[in-house]
Amino acid sequence: MVQPVQHIVIVGGGTAGWLTAGVIAARHQGRRPHGFTVTLVESPNVPIIGVGEGTWPTLRATLKTMGVSETAFFRECDASFKQGARFNRWTTGAAEDGYYHPLMLPQSFGQVNLASHWLAGEGDASFCDAVTPQGRICDAGLAPKTIATPEYEALANYAYHLDAGKFADFLRRHCCEQLGVRHVLADVEEVLLAESGDIRAVRTAQAGEVTGDLFVDCTGFRSLLLGEAMGVPFRPLNDVLFCDTALAIQVPYDDPEAPIASHTISTAQSSGWIWDIGLPTRRGVGQ
Structure with missing residues (x-):
């Protein structure tokens, strides 16, 4: 019998990691009382790449799904309209x-x-x-x-221009305070595989092992899970x-x-x- 995924672990922060965490957590809020968890593991020593300041209109639906106040988003992320x-x-x-x-x-x-x-x-x-x-x-x-x-x-369709660093920090606060995402500040030292070849845990320097049923790689160019652990080749x-x-x-x-x-x-x-x-x-x- 296939067991439901209860524990999702996202490795890597920034906008990619926190958007992933926010969407998953928001869509599964009803499962939290039954043990469903979303954990994001983020290195305290890897800076955010502050580019990607232009977005696409679909981000509006994403933020709305996450329960983000658009007014707060504009104020805290130095955001403006992109038409x-x-x-x-x-x-x-x-x-x-x-x-x-x-x-x-x-x-x-x-x-x-x-x-x-x-x-x-x-x-x-x-x-x-x-x-x-x-x-x-x-x-x-x-x-x-x-x-x-x-x-x-909208009266005319729009997206956003924003400060990518402020946006990532804004998403982190919203995910942790409003959606119950667990934030682990730690450096991943090793990716542990099960006999099936799937990832079962990551071993960190500061927080020990973090286990999960499903892992999402948001480590960017490093490709810690996909590239280093799973051997998925990079296609230049x-x-x-x-x-x-x-x-x-x-x-x-x-x-x-x-x-x-x-x-x-x-x-x-x-x-x-x-x-x-x-x-x-x-x-x-x-x-």
Whole structure:
């Protein structure tokens, strides 16, 4: 008889680890009185990689599932709206060259395909301007919702820009305080396998053995469980990647009252591109 999974262990923190813990714990709150547990093991000596400041609209549903207050999220994670991306100088390279990739679906999507009409047209309107108002909303510096719009609902589809380090810490507090996730600060020294070849426990330097029925690897490039313990090979794609290196920095605003762009700005260069993400207190820039 197959036994139900009762004890889930996530190895690795950061946004990946805490989002995983939060979604699992939130979906199984009713099983907690019956012994269901979620444990996250995180090294106190491995810093969080502070990139990935742009998100996708599906994160709204994820945070809502976890019971996160969107208002608290904005305040504590230095977050701003993301309504899409503007690609500057990607077509001709001229200073005025640019187009939007909006997060809104074309108007009347499902009833009429505006894309085909745009393709057949002879005008010079961009695809975004022809099928959605979102590019104009971004140009005007407007938000995708009003102050009265309920949390996670939208008048124009949106995602978030955020401070990845603050976001991970915010998720940790929410998971531990609201969802009952057990947090173990410890360095994993050894992964212990059962006779079946499955992982049965991890041995840590500070907290001894942590056992579980199911383990999730959120250790990033180290791939502690999948790569080192289970021997799952890493598949490099260097032969098809046009860019395989990035440099990210945090840049202060010249003017504290400067407007915050509600879209990612991506400017083409001779090699790669420069991204510019506006947060309430700074910009995240990189190439």
